[in-house]
Amino acid sequence: MKLAEKLGELFGKNRFENDFKNALKRQDFYVAAKEGDSVYQVSNGTDSFMIDIGEAKRLYDKTHSEEILERLVNQLEQDFRTEGRMVSFTNGQEFLRLMIMRDQEITGEMISADFVDGLKKVVVYTSNDETIHNLDESLLKRWGVPREVVFSVADSNMCKMLSKAEFGEETLSGDIQALYFKIPYSAFCSSLILCNDFRSAVYERLGAKFLVVAPSRESLLILKNITNDILEGLGTIIIDEYRKARNPLTTDVLLFTPQDIQIAGRFSLGRDNNAGNSVNNDAKNENNGNGSSEDTAANAGADTDTKGE
Secondary structure, X not given: OOHHHHHHHHHHHHHHHHHHHHHHXXXXXXXXXXXXXXXXXXXXXXXXXXXXXXXXXXXXXHHOOHHHHHHHHHHHHHHHHHHHHOOOHHHHHHHEEEEEEEHHHOOOOEOEEEEEOOEEEEXXXXXXXXXXXXXXXXXXXXXXXXXXHHHHHHHHHXXXXXXXXXXXEEEOOOOOEEEEEEOOOHHHOHHHHHOOOHHHHHHHHHOXXXXXXXXXXXXXXXXXXXXXXXXXXXHHHXXXXXXXXXXXXXXXXXXXXXXXXXXXXXXXXXXXXXOEEEOOHHHOXXXXXXXXXXXXXXXXXXXXXXXXX
């Protein structure tokens, strides 16, 4: 590597770290300690928190773009403000959300509860609904707040998000009714099904029984009047969306009834590119509710007293 390139990398790294520290100063924070190459303990003299700037540094190292650097520093400033607010439950509770995740994505420090087979609901926090952080046990202990309370507050915030969502309705082939939601930031699209107001919002449009397809966190479709052959035909589309998704969620088709949530269809990914369908025939045709019962939202915790039932 040429000397100029090496110096460019050095100055680029120093420039980023200098801007990082200047951004801290503008928020009345400073670096109290450095742990590893990119993890810093940041303090304002009273409170402190850990922040990892590794991803931001990697992005800058790839581009050396002034515009990218400015955007990254602005994002860091946003993170500083968020972390500063999260020091106390009183200040941070407005940032709490529920996010739907797969079982295999859950680690021991996450605040999670069962939702339905293979899926969990997780308490996260965000100030802009784009940059999302997991709430962990250590923060919960610092707050001294019970798990049921943070679940309840997160649920209330999700209901507010649902109330502001735009609804779209379509009639697909035949007389199949489809409903979808539009929210400003798609990261929480499928997570809307976790909130207590979800059933009642759909009841008003599709009735008490409906199907939910959520192949990724960013995609959600609610369906009614589904026959056996159409349900089976959904398998290829669902699996294709699942495989292409940045944040894949489930290839199951969920049946919502006033009593619980069941698996109406389960589509296997298989070992090759051909989707293998394994469908629960007892839980189809709008659906009679005779399918095997799965873990329901009502059993997931104190925050799941579902409305509109």
